Amino acid sequence: MLLIRCPYCEEERPELEFRNAGEAHIARSANIAGESDDDFEKFFFIRSNPKGIIYERWRHMHGCARFFNAVRDTVTDKFVMTYKAGEPKPAKLPGVAK
Amino acid sequence: MSGAFRIPRAGRLSQAKTARFSFDGQSYAGIEGDTLASALLANGVHLVGRSFKYHRPRGFLSAGAEEPNALVQIVRDEARKTPNVRATVQELYDGLAANSQNRWPSLSFDVGAVNDIASPMFSAGFYYKTFMWPKAAWKSLYEPKIREAAGLGVSPDKPDPDHYSSRYAHCDVLVLGGGAAGIAAALAAAETGVRVILADEQAEFGGSLRFETGAKIDGQNGFVWAQAAIAKLAAMGNVRVLSRTTAFGYYAQNFVGLVERVSDHLKAPGHDLPRERLWQVRAKRVVLASGAIERHMVFANNDRPGIMLAGAARTFLNHYGVAVGRNVGVYTANDSAYAAAIDLKKAGVNIAAIVDLRDNPTGPVIDEARALGIEVNFGRAVIRAGGKLRVSSMTVQPKNGGGERTIPVDAILMSAGWTPSVHLFSQSRGKVAFNDETKRFVPGTYAQDCVSVGACNGTDGLSATMDEAYAAGDQAAKDAGAKTAKGTKPKVDASESWSRGMLGAAPGAGPDTTVKAFVDFQNDVTAKDIRQAVHEGMRSIEHVKRFTTNGMATDQGKTSNMHGLAIAAETLGKPIPEVGLTTFRAPYTPVTFGAIVSHARGPLFDPTRKTATHPWAEAQGAVFEDVGQWKRAWYFPKAGEDMHAAVDRECVAVRTTAGLFDASTLGKIEVVGPDAAKFMELLYTNPWEKLEPGRCRYGIMLREDGFIYDDGVVGRLAPDRFHVTTTTGGAPRVMNHMEDYLQTEFPHLNVWLTSITEQWAVIAVQGPKSRDIIAPLVEGIDMSDEALPHMSVREGKICGVPTRLFRMSFTGERGFEVNVPADYGQAVWEALWAEGQKHGATAYGTESMHVLRAEKGYIIVGQDTDGTVTPNDAGLDWAVGKKKTDFVGIRGMARPDLVAKGRKQLVGLKTKDPKVVLEEGAQIVADPKQAIPMKMIGHVTSSYWSQNCGRSIALALVAGGRDRMGDTLYVPMPNGVIEVEVTSMVFFDETGGRLNG
Structure with a gap:
């Protein structure tokens, strides 16, 4: 069972309290009704499936109930860092070689 | 005297404490503190089981958790029949009853042993090759027969009457393994004051100190020192000492699963004791002190009862006071078997000969063996064992060939060397490294905050182990935040030391032979099978493993993996590390389902949700159905009615007079705030801004892909307050869906969402007489059609308690849904029921609700829709706001395939x-x-x-x-x-x- 740091509670809590909520940093267009089929396809259907660093959304379901973003390594399952929803994709990751 | 093979004054058990037990119906005497294995051996019983495939007679290989052969069934009563218990770890209690397995009609005469003669049919991969033709025979003949023949032991057929407990624990330093290394590490860590947990799978701590008579620590015999150290640790407030506790799984971020056997060793466990306790421990640092496991020699008929590991024989002698034979042969490729021979010789057992594969080894144990008059042969191999139900001889030959000599024996002790137990280290995702000099896989690269010490780290000798373990325990404590260390390192005064040995098949079981030289005893895999797998094209050790089933039995290859790997590597002509080690997986030893499931079974498996009127419905004889976790009244049969009759009556009554229905399970969410209407506009297809307070609207929620996700009636209580209802099953995911959009896509909206499903009990009163039933109980609400038209909501009081009274209908009749605080649900229901009786009202359940809504063509999301249905598909275009420029699903709905x-x-x-x-x-x-x-x-x-x-x-x-x-x-x-x-x-x-x- 993983320990995940909730950026709102500022605490590491067991995985049981959390739910994964899919890939992060996929913005919903402010003019979604006017999007082309291709743009909507990219927005709704296309997801990355990297071996290594992934940016994803989690929800502290059985804690503060907030959605937040996390950087996780899909090879080691280790959480590199977590940050609040709405914050930009981190430019630098702690302890990860480029 | 408890058995003819018990040596007076040997061992540590008190002869006074006799325990009677039975094996296959035969009664024996043992001593408290015995294992079933030591007690049987004390009585001269070696034959205890039949092997899995060939049904060959088997005895004890080991004295511990690695045992592949001696699997028995322990019977306490009708419901408690535990199969596949390793006799070497089952502690004896007075009255213990054990049976052998995998034999018919009896252990000494087993019909299945015909497989041994027919063994060419059952060689490696036979499952894949033998049962191919004719195709039809698989289902009718092969599969049923294989299923009948396969498997070890018989599952109990009654529900498990025992209970199990489960605990979570946190500590700074978790020490796994309570031999000299583990105890030293725990002492070092504990003396700094940090929280320490020390666990060992045995009943008594000490590990190999149980048999190493040569070990002296702090001036004491090693085992005595260990008991004193454990007593000291157990008395410390910051230390938890767990015996009979196996660390079976090492998971992410130093999360370790352990199972404690609480009462399997007791004669009559009280009902207040769990059978086992699952510990889930999160540790800042883990010290692995899991020791090493001795390997057997791979030679012809090395599985005959009476042939066992040298260390095991030494344990049986030095701890349990049992001689494993009277005329014992020794076959070894390292020093450790000499110590066993010496101890037995000193206890009065004849050592027929030591056969040492090495050419000219030297050392104190060899000198001592010779000094005791034991015959020692170098450069020779045991090429086969004689006897069937018990070993009767060993045939010796110079290892490069030459004249054979057969020596009569009644037991053979063997040692091919010791394999570091890297199981837990490997489970922690650490990478093992092969030491070419010592031919051992030892911990290489660590993936987690843990450290290996002692034999499991490839460290030889007690002094080096003590230094390493004490330093590691101290460092682990410091890493976990400890500041000062106060203790002193125990001093090793004397120790035994050995290493090396050999891997793979011994001479006489080489590639040019067809003998049965067993590598994996439990799955009956021989050296020949491994070679055959390579010859048939298996290259990776993972393929060899699956083709031969080497290491796939319940012992997971604790004694066999290294031999199998060495034989595969030799046959492939590759160095061992290139062939690679198979992955170690949890559990280290088998774990009962009971321990894992713990209390989560029966009614406690999943929460049961009951509505406020549940007791009333139960008293009325309602039949309930499960809807998610809810129990809902399905129908209310009167005497003699089946479901159809009851539903027909309920449905007619609702349309002629009135019906009462408990709708409390509907999901309810309150959407509140200055931007509540804006939020509703974005989450539902309908327009909401212009809905007047006090009115209701049927809302449809889509996913972004344009398909219907949920529906429900929404009442606007005030400009900034909506009372949203959802489907019963959809309540949690709708709440999650709303929160997701509110928190991440529309965070600028000033809105709060609150789940109020359980705050309000909902009583639907439907039918022509519904208003007549409700009106007398309501205060402060004008019930006329003008003041309270269809699809409207008012707040007021009913029966003196607050209500949100909805005028709405899921039946097509004049109808109301009375929301009251859940605590008053049953009282208000009873008042409405009493009023309803004056008008001939009936109670109806979910089945009638379904029929009534279908008569009106009202859909149920999830039944009439399946996640691929658009509002248009469902004929609900009218509920989609045509002038709206945004709502979740607006773009998805316009996809080419959806239009x-x-x-x-x-x-x-x-x-x-x-x-x-x-x-x-x-x-x-x-x-x-x-x-x-x-x-x-x-x-x-x-x-x-x-x-x-x-x-x-x-x-x-x-x-x-x-x-x-x-x-x-x-x-x-x-x-x-x-x-x-x-x-x-x-x-x-x-x-x-x-x-x-």
Whole structure:
């Protein structure tokens, strides 16, 4: 069972309290009704499936109930860092070689 | 005297404490503190089981958890029959009853042993090759026969009457393994004051100090020192000492699963004791001190009862006071077996000969053996063992060939060397490294905050182990935040030391032979099988493992993996590290389902949710159905009524007088805030800004892909307050969906969401008399049609308690849904019921609710929709705000495929024969005469007998359905084709006049 740091509670809590909520940093267009089929396809259907660093959304379901973003390594399952929803994709990751 | 093979004054058990036990019905005497293995050996019993495939007679290989052979069934009573218990770890209690397994009719005469003679048929991969033809025979003959023959032991067939407990724990330093290394590490860590947990799988701590008579620490015998150290640790407030506790799994971030056997060793465990306790421990640092496991020698017939590991024989002697034979042979490739021979010789057992594969080894143990007059042969091999139910001889030959000599023996002790137990380290995702000099895999690269010490780290000798373990325990404590260390390192005064040995098949079992030299005892894998796997094309050790099943038995190859790997590498002509080690997986030893499941079974498996009126419905004799975690009243049968009769009566009553229905399980969410209406506009297809406070609207929620996700009636209580209802099953995910958008896509909106499902009990009162029933109990609400029209909501009081009174209908009748605080739910229900009795009202359940709504063509999301249905498909276009520029799903709904012609649409179906009720899920075709496979154009989503319509009714998703009104379609069923007519979805009161009736 993983320990995940909730950026709102500022605490590491067991995985049981959390739910994964899919890939992060996929913005919903402010003019979604006017999007082309291709743009909507990219927005709704296309997801990355990297071996290594992934940016994803989690929800502290059985804690503060907030959605937040996390950087996780899909090879080691280790959480590199977590940050609040709405914050930009981190430019630098702690302890990860480029 | 408890057994003829018990040596007076040897061992540590008190002869005074006799325990009677039985094996296969035969009664024996043992001593408290014995294992079942030591007690049987004390009585001269070696034959305890039959092997899995060849049904060969088997005895004890080991004295511990690695045991592959001595699996027995322990029977406490009818329900407590535990199969596959390793006799070497089962502690004896007075009255213990054990049976052998995998034999028929008896252990000494087993019909299945014919497999041994027919063994060429059962060589590696035989499952894949033998049962191929004829194809039909697989199902009728091979599979049933294999299933009958396969498996070890018999599962108990009654529910487990024991209970199990489960605990979570946190600590700074978790030490796994309570031998010298583990104790030293725990002492070092504990003395700094940090929280320490020390666990060991044995009943008594000490590990190999149990048999190493040569170890002296702090001036004491090693085992005595260990007991004193454990007593000291157990008395410390910051230390938890767990014996009989196996660390079976090492998971992410230093999360370790351990199982503590609490009462399996007790004669009569009280009901206050769990059988086992699962510990889930999160540790800042883990110290692995799991020791090493001795390997056997791979030679012909090395599985005969009486042939065992040298360390095991030494344990039986030095700890349990049992000699494993009277005339014992020794076959070794390292020093450690000498110590066993010396101890036995000193205890008065004849050592027939030591056969040492090495050419000219030297050392103190060899000198001592010679000094005791033991015959020592170098450069020789045991090429086969004689005897069947018990070893009777060993045949010795110079290892490079030459004259054979057969020596009579009644036991053979063997040692090919010691394999570091890297199981837990490997489970922690650490990478092992092969030490070419010592031919051992030892911990290499660490993936977690742990450290290996002692034998499991490849460290030889007690002094080096003590230094390493004490330093590691101290460092682990410091890493976990400790500041000062106060203790002193225990001093090793004397120790034994050995290493090296050999891997793979011994001479006489080489590639040019066909002998049965066992590598994996439990799965009956021989050296020949491993070679055959390579010859048949297996290159990776993972393939060899699966083809031969080497290491795949319940012992997971603790004694066999290294031998199997070495033989595969030799056959492939590759160095061992290139062939690679198979992955170690949890559990280290088998774990009961009981320990894992713990209390989460029966009623505690999943929460049961009951509504406020549940006791009332129960008293009325309601039949309940499970809806998610909820128990809902399904129907209320009167005496002599079946479900159909009850539902017919309930449905008619609702439309002639009135019915009461508990709708409390509907999900309810309060959407509150200055931007509440804006938020509703974005989450639902409907327009909300202009909905007046006090009015309701049927809302549809989509996913971003444009498909219907949920629906429900929403009441606007105030400009900034909506009372949203959801489907019963959809409540949690709708809440999650709303929170997701509010927090991440629309965080600028000033809105709060609160789940109020359990705050309000909901009593639906439906039917022509509904207002008459409610009105006398209501205060402060004008109940006239003008003041409270259909689809409106008011707040006031009923029976003196607050209510949110909805005028709404899921039946098509004049109807109300009375929301009251859940604590008053049953009281208000009873008041309404009493009032209803004056008007002939009935209580109705979910089945009637379904029929009544289907009569009106009201859909149920999840039944009439399946996640691929758009509002248009469901005929709900009217509920989509045409002028809206944004809502979740607005773009998805416009996707080409979602607006294409010919989509499946919801329609009504009437069977040509009104008495025939369609099956839900039945497929629909346009032409019943077409060839199979027919083109299916839709399916039935809802279907009922409607007593109100006097016929069957159904809803269906049909391709281009709305263009097929009046058409005849067909539903092919196994016993004939049913003709149906496509109709409107409304079967009753098409004009809707009854809503105000």
